Each structure stands twice: as structure tokens, then as C-alpha cells.
Amino acid sequence: MVFLYNIGILLYGLIIRLVAPFNSKANRFVNGRKQIFRQIAARIDPSEKHIWFHFASLGEFEQGRPVLEKIKAEHPGKKIVVTFFSPSGYEIRKHYAGADGVFYLPLDTRRNAERFIQAINPEIAIFTKYEFWHHYFSVLAEHKTPLFIISGIFRPEQIFFKFYGTFNRNILKHVTWFFVQNQQSVDLLKQLKHHNASIAGDTRFDRVAENAEHPTLLPLISSFAAQHKVFIAGSTWPADEQLLQELATAITDWKFILAPHEIGAEHIRQIEQLFPTAIRYSALTTENAAAARILIIDNIGMLSFLYQYGQLAYIGGGFGVGIHNTLEAAAFGLPVIFGPNYRKFQEAHDLLKIGAAKSIEDEKSLVTAFQLFKNNQKAVSLAKEYVASQKGATASIYEKVKAYLN
Template sequence: MLLLYNFGIALYKMLIYIVSFFNLKAKLFLKGRENIFSKIKEKADGNQKHIWFHFASLGEFEQGRPVLEELKKTHPEKKIIVTFFSPSGYEIRKNYALADGIFYLPLDTKKNARRFIDLIQPEIAIFTKYEFWYHYFQLLHERKVPLLIISGIFRPNQLFFKWYGGFYRKMLHCVTHFFVQNTESVNLLEGLNFKNVSLSGDTRFDRVAENVLTVQPLPLIEEFCGQAPVFIAGSTWPQDEQLIIALIAAYPQWKFIIAPHEIGPSHIDQLVKLIPGALRYTQLDGQVSQPESQVMLIDNIGLLSSIYQYGKVVYIGGGFGVSIHNTLEAAAFGLPVIFGPKYDKFQEAKDLLQINAAITISSMPQLSSAFEKLQHDADAGTAAKKYVQDKKGATRQILTYLEPFISRDGL
């Protein structure tokens, strides 16, 4: 099985190389890993112990960020290394100030794992939510480096829980402690006789609650919104946008802010053609030149979590594709949420539906009905905010566990 795993890693690299000729993310994936060990050696002192945080992408970074930042606050002397697997995480957070080194994770081969771990000398490794890499995990275990999975979530259909999943279960045995989001994950791991499991919840609740307290005003957005109620569509894909566009004409008294998931020029140009008169955030040049405009397109990255402060009802995209995007950032501001039919991978989406703080839709009439209901339902927003507040605390639980490891000299 290990031979097949190694072949899969090699095949993946070859496929990425081929795709890189016509796909920017694949190109960044390869380019970011060029001379990666020289970059690591230049930035990381091989004689210095580091705390290693690994994130698959940007979403996992935001999820694990409360733990990283609180740890740095309580132990400012500690050196932190951050790695990303995906360009969508690395390219946005490559200048993150609290890390002493930020890198792409070299592909998981035995040689790469040894070179990487030799260079950064981790005293503890923290992986957020998922990503299980055989050679990295085995070497950490061999060197007795504590390995934590935080905000983990497990499902019965994963290979770990199949009768033929023995190879993948070996990786689970390398984990020092699992901090998981829900009782299903606890039960699945305990069913494999793992006792090193804590039901901590999701660190994203701490992150989004903190964002509400520290959010900065956005003058251009504020000027655009004026006194009108605002419908925000976040992380949308084309099928989501077709539904939202149909709402715009039906509600002329509302302002609409659309923040698409893909902000490449071709997609933004397409939206501008579909929505005549829509403003583009990056072209406002310091003022809203057409304050009477009904629609604003957010054509850059990093604003959405702050824009929610101006909303009344939110639509979260992705539910007609692979799965919905982040609902918690909006819920933290006390906004009721609408999303498409594919949400089953997210416990918080199920919870928001259960407490009537969200509505799922699969058609234009359903979207119109949901929008009509939620704009008059003050209790939905209140329930969403209370849900986030009640779920805080995972960060403190994880840090309490970490403290005995971190406070001592060496491991």
C-alpha cells in the first residue's frame, strides 16, 4: 500500500505539472515549491526549535488562527513555522506577521519529510481540520514530536473507517491528540479504540466572534449602503449568481453586495455585463461615484468577513457545487443565512437550520421565499449570533492541553 501511496504522490506531481500550463493555481503550486528547501534554510534556524502549524488552505488557516495567535501572545519567545498545501492559502497569507517562516509544504515523500523536519526542528506540530500525510506523520511519531489535529472532523465514508483502510489508520496512530468538532467524530475514533480524543468544538467560532469585536469600518462600503437594507452574497459561483441577479430587480429598495469566489477578470467582466450599473470595488478610486447604484461587486480578496457588518440578510455560495462556503462569519454578526442544497459536510449549517437561523434553497422561487421570510424575521439573526457565542471556547481548551509541552525546554 505504501508503494501505491508513493506512486500516487508522484502521479499527482506530474498531473499538476501538466495542468500548470493552463491553470494559474497549478502554476503557483509548482512555482512556490521551487527551491523550497533553500528558502526554508534561509528563513528557519535549524538549531532553533519551532512550533509548526500546517493548513491545507485559507479556510483552515482562519480556523486555526485563534490557536496560533493566542499561543504567540502567551509565549512570544516561541518561533512559529506555517505551511500551506494550497496556493489559495499561501498566496494570501505569505506575509502574515506572527509567523517566523511561511512556506508551501513540500510534497509528502520520505526524503522531503526528513529534509523539512530536519530544517525546522519542530517541538510540536499542529494540523487543522484534516490533511494526513504519511511520511510527515511517521517521522514526527518516530522522533516523538507531539502531533495535534485541531477542529478535526471525521465521517463514516472516510478511508480510516473502511475494512481496507489499515494503511490510513496507521496515520491516525501517529496523532498525539485529536480535538474534534462533533460527537460523531468522537464516536468514530473511539470505535477504532482511540482514547486520545476531546470534543472541543470548532476554533472557527472563536475566530469569527473575535472578528466581530475587532472589525474595522469600510468607508466606501458604508457610503454605498447608505440607509438601505443590504443583501450580501458571499463566495458565490455562477449558479448562485444567476439566482441572486433575479432578486435585484424585484427588490429595488435593497442594496446588493456580491463577493464572488472567483475574482478573475473574465468572471468579473461577465458579472458587469449581467448587472448593468454595478460598481466594482477596486475601481471606486476613493469615493462611490454612483451612490444611486444598487449593486456592488467585490473584486478583491480579504474584505468579505468585514463587509458582513453592513448586512441584513446573507446568501452563502457553493451549495450548488461541491459544498457551501463559510456561514459562521455572517452568523457571528447576527445575520440570517441562506445557502444551496449541498451543506451536509458542515455541522454548523445543520445547526443553523435546526435553530431557524438559516434556510436552504434549491430554486429561484425558494430563494425569493426565503429572502422574504428572513428580512422580516428578527429572531433568526438573534439566534445565529447566540449560536456562535455559545460555541466559543475551543481555543482555550486546546491551549490548556498544549501548555505542559510548550512551557518546558525541549521535548
């Protein structure tokens, strides 16, 4: 089975290289890994121990960031290495000041895993949520390096729990401790004879609560919002934007902010075709902000602070692979609306249950959800209270992890 896994990794790498000349994201994926071990050697002293945090992408980084910053605050002398699998995480956080080095993770071959772990000399390794790599986990185990999964979540349909999932189940044996989000995850791991798991919750609650308590102010957005109510659509995809175009046409007494998930030039032009009167954030000034009604955010990194200027939020992705981050909006007390694909997200189920969220399927149900929440102060309070009630995962994780720090 390892042979087939290795073939799969090599084929993945080959396909990415073939696609790279025609796809900007694949191009960054490939170019960012060129001379990767030379990059690491230029920044990292292998004679020193490091704490290694790995994240799939930007969302997982924000999820694990509270734990990273807690360890850094309590152990300021510790060296930290951060890796990303995806360009969308690396490109935005490659200059993150909380780490001594930020790198792409080399593809999971045995040779890469051995070289990488020798190069960074990890004291402990912390992976967030979903990342499970056979060779990296195996080599960490051989070095007797403690390995933690934080904000993990397991579901019966995952390959670990299928009759054909033996290879994947064996990867889990290398984990020192699983910090998971719910009781179902604990129970599923117990079925596999893993009793090294505890419910710590989701560290994103700590992160979004901190953002809401100490938000970065955005003066131009403040000028745009002025005295108007603002509907904020975050991490949108084309299917979301089609629906939002109809809502914005129908609801003329609100302002709209669209922050698309992809900000490539072609996608921005497509959004402008849907919203001909919209203005890009890059063209926004103190002079034209108040008169504008629809704003397109054409940069990355502002979304988590945009929500402080809104009254209601739409979270994109629900008509595709799955919804994006609902908690950033809920922390500011915004009820949230999203598409039908939210099954994998515990917080979405929770927000729906308490009446602070609504799932929609079409333009008609979007308008109905808007009408439900547009003046719903109870939903505002419920969203805020839900986020506040779920804080504490970071402290719980740190209390256990600190015992493994020299």
C-alpha cells in the same frame, strides 16, 4: 500500500506540472515550491525549535489562527512556522506577521518529509481539520514530535471507517491528540481504538466572534450601504450568481454585494454580464458609492468584515463541492441562505435547526428564504446567540497543548 501512495503523490505532482502552463492556480502551486528548501533555509534556523502549524488553505488558516495567536500571546519567545498546501491560502497569508516563516508544504514524499522536519525542527505540530499526510506524520512520530489535530470532524463515510481504509487508519496512529467538533467524531475514533480525543468545538467560533467584536471598518462600503438594506453574497460560484441575478432583479429596494470565491478577470467579466449595472469595488469612490446598487468585490480578504454592513447573507458553494463559511455572517447577526450541499458542515445543520438559516434549491426557494428573513429580528438574535454559545475551543485546546511546550 505505501508504494501505491508514493506513486499517487508523484502522479499528482506530475499532473500539476503539466497543467501549470494553462492554469494560474496550478502555476502558483508549482512555482511556489521551486527551491522550497532554499527558501526555508534562508528564513529558519534549524538549531532552534519551532511550532509548526499546517493549513490546507485560507479557511483552515482562519480556523487555526486563534490557537496560533493564543500560543504566541502566552509564549512570545516561541518561533512559529506556517505551511499551506493550497495557493489560495499561501498567496493571501504569505506575509502573516504572526509567523517567523510562511511556506508552501512540499509534496508528501519520504525525502521531502525528512528534509522539511529537519529544516524547521518542530517542537510540536498542529494540523487543522482534514490534512492527513502519511510521510509527514510518520517522520514526526520517529522524531517523537507531538502532533495535534484541531477542529477535526469525522464522518462514517470517510475512508478511515471503510474496510479498505487500513492504510489511512494507520496514519491516524501518529496523532497525539484529536480535538474534534462533535460527539460522533469521538465515537468514530473510539471504534478505531483511538481514545485520545476530546470535544473542543470549532475554533472558528472564537475567530469570527472576535472579528464581529472588533471589525475592521470599510468606509467605502459604509458609503455604499448608506441607509439601505444590504444583501451580501459571499464566496459565490457561477451557479450561485445565476440565482442571485434573478433575486436582484426582483428585489429593487435592497442593495447587493457579491464577493465571488474566484476573482480572476474572466469570472469578474461573467458576473458583470449578469449584473450590467454593477460596479467593481476597485472602481468605487466616495462620489459614486451612494448611487450604486450592486457591488462586485474584486479582491480577496474583505469578506469577513463586509458582513457588518449587511442584513442578510447568501453563502456560496452549496451547488458545488460544499458551502463556504457561514459563521462570519452569523457572528454579525445575519441569517444565512445557502444551497443544498451543506451536509458536511455541522454549523449549517445547527443554524438550520434554530431557524437562523435556510437551504434553497432554486430561484423560487431563494425568494421564499429572502422573504422569510428580510425583517426577521428573531433570526438575527438566534444567529448571534449561536456563535456566542459556541466560543471557547481555543482555550480548551491551549490548556492541553501547553503541557507539551518546553
